[in-house]
Amino acid sequence: MSSENWWKSAVVYQIYPRSFADSNGDGVGDLRGILAKLDYLQHLGVDVLWLSPVYKSPQDDNGYDISDYEDIDSVFGTLADIDQLISAVHARGMRLVMDLVVNHSSDEHPWFLESRASRDNPKRDWYWWRPARDGFEPGAPGAEPTNWRAYFSGSAWEFDSTTGEYFLHQFTRRQPDLNWENPDVRRAVYDMMNRWIERGVDGFRMDVINLLSKTEPFTDGHMYFAMANGPRMHEFLQEMNREVLAGKGLITVGEMPGVTVEQAEHYTDPARRELNMVFTFEHMHLDAVPGEPKWSPRPLPLVELKTNLAKWQTGIVNGWNSLYWNNHDQPRS
Template structure:
């Protein structure tokens, strides 16, 4: 569960693209030796269920709503859906506080609805990836209720407790607590329990083999139902030094170094793989990818027998309220590609449920630039090596919501408690709110914009979050009817990717790395070669590219015209072009 406060997650050594070794073009025999997997070729569409489609008028999306929209999902050209948690939960953190891992939250429907949804997905050749939230549970889970009932309860060691007679526990930083302390005193047994996130999300004790077996049994339950993959939420935090040594003062500014990838984590993942993952043809991805490239490989390299895919946050940590440099963007994604060019596998994404809208963060959500810049960002995601993750609404170019102005407008616990903490510490509250308006998770959770009718066709009731007022112009109905829309451009991209192995498995080579406005690269596999050129600015520009004349077949262009000579490509603001060698 990546939280809004998890910035600068991984401190890594940059790999200069200029130093990247150029590999020879593979022969047909070499192409056939590529380790093809369905999860490498997948195009993942992330659905935040509370915000996708409501069918019962309570203002909250539900499983029946997803079922009703599966033809739309299929038509996008995506091949898998990642669904945020739908388990029973008191909703302190919108489902990331689970009270029953084998039941469906009543807001979303029933287990029968789930079974129908899964069956209907599979009938359309769509895979389903479930969130598994097991760094912590809800404090309303039966395990925790038993654990807090007495010190000698059999479930006591399912969680981390510190007896009060030992004095105050060594300080630990909480990402979601207004006071910032991850230890919560509990009167019932005169002890403190640990919660890295909110007070209602006590951390599970993974040192306890009974806890691990409970988790493996839960995963087996869903795998037996036919689920196709698991995303392990916040799992890089699961292993802890339970002697709880003192950390240096100010460690919370770089808490990832102390919280992530602690001793024992790899043993847990190997055990999970042996007991569950290896027994099913499932995709597995843990939120976070360690603190270094080496640690990322230790998670996902096939010979490690742990998980399939790295999901690193370097890319989503780039945008800042005062802007960012394209050079940083290029270096970050080129570094990860270079490190995983020969071994392991990565995810490619610019947004998810823990981020504001990508077009508002990375590009330009104002007219007339919103549509071309949204198309440009989707072009990037769907032409890089790695499994692409596309967040719902980004296929339309949905934007941040201007209605979210004051703290009272926000519902996210990270925003609300972050505000309280900042105020208690006399921070610059104007700067805090400026950053919140730019990057709050609530921006990425506003309801899906289906049409121009009341509440955008999302609900007949009162939406759980306010709709973006631009839904009258940005909605699926309008964009389906416009052949030049962001939506129809997205469909062209997915169709191209699914029919081009070079865009999945091919080599990546960065071109003109010094250009301040343009990101250009090639993807090559055997005779199949593509040139992708993206203008990340609202200014017209041009580039000279060696060998440009050989890329003569225009595959995709987010403008109606292309100005190209044998050596020069002229680009309009946020223009994105894919050319192929014919």
């Protein structure tokens, strides 16, 4: 196995910093707490640490609402702490992967603050803005541009009184979606990724990455079909690969809600130069009562689990799947 493919046999351990290890007694886990546990993690046989978001954030969605991609939230520590952690991880022969959340930012990110300032602001189209539905007063009930529902409840459109338009948010109203159609957005993201690589990061776990390319025009219906696996999705990932990832021996994992086996193979086929592997969710739903939320458990049906894993392992013949039992999106046992 080539050094480029080291990740195929790696054991990855997710660290959810807030609840992992608290070094200063404030009740919240932090980077120095992780640093103190590295020998333990090495003893377990861990090859890669996946670090859930520690970027500066208002914490509306536990750090998945980022207000500064290149700074550390004070609740977790400092940039000096992350630099020390990266160095200490490498000294033990391990690697560190950062969460990458670039489908959306926080509404406190400077990009969005500029975008919402006026309709003619240079960063206006860094996000998705739309006028009210025809025949409706902006801000009135039912005036949202489409009937889409956000994944975290409520409308996927938030009215902004400053400019009288709505911005798109697939998750909370404080997580406006970035407009990847704008090349300036993509350039800013790639530059940020490259600077983290220069700091020593060994790869990225990419949050809801298959939602970057939207299908226009936006019309009523189920939001997923307009948001997921859009017409430029492969183009964006191939561009990211060229501009950031290629030839650096990194690990890239795409979290892809709802992706099919066929789509996953396209995203991970090495010949296409996109991602190393994907996170899929089908097997994660098997221990929940069908039709009920994930907090309604049932005994895990082992035959169904074996059938599902076999389908994915044989279906992605030219790509790569990730094998995992749990992550931060699942209820804790």
